[in-house]
Amino acid sequence: xxxxxxxxxxxxxxxxxxxxxxxxxxxxxxxxxxxxxxxxxxxxxxxxxxxxxxxxxxxxxxxxxxxxxxxxxxxxxxxxxxxxxxxxxxxxxxxxxxxxxxxxxxx
Numbered sequence: 001x002x003x004x005x006x007x008x009x010x011x012x013x014x015x016x017x018x019x020x021x022x023x024x025x026x027x028x029x030x031x032x033x034x035x036x037x038x039x040x041x042x043x044x045x046x047x048x049x050x051x052x053x054x055x056x057x058x059x060x061x062x063x064x065x066x067x068x069x070x071x072x073x074x075x076x077x078x079x080x081x082x083x084x085x086x087x088x089x090x091x092x093x094x095x096x097x098x099x100x101x102x103x104x105x106x107x
């Protein structure tokens with residue numbers, strides 16, 4: 001499952017997003033993607049030994065190739081997809097709760 005597919009299944013199913021025009025979804029998707037990837041990166045850095053965490057940061061903040069990054073993830077973060085999906089689902093739940101609380105406060 002790609003990140004975009006995960007958004008479509010998980011994030012854009014939430015009522016405020018469901019009926020948005022495609023261009024708005026695309027813009028919001030990019031913003032959400034950046035936030036989720038930041039959460040994923042934080043979780044990965046916290047789970048790695050210090051030297052591997054430094055290597056991860058260097059790879060993903062520099063000009064490394066997608067192949068180099070994929071190799072690092074495959075070798076050091078075998079559950080990367082699980083971490084990504086978990087963070088997407090957590091984001092969805094956090095947003096849903098925020099939306100419900102906001103709706104209650106407006107009423």
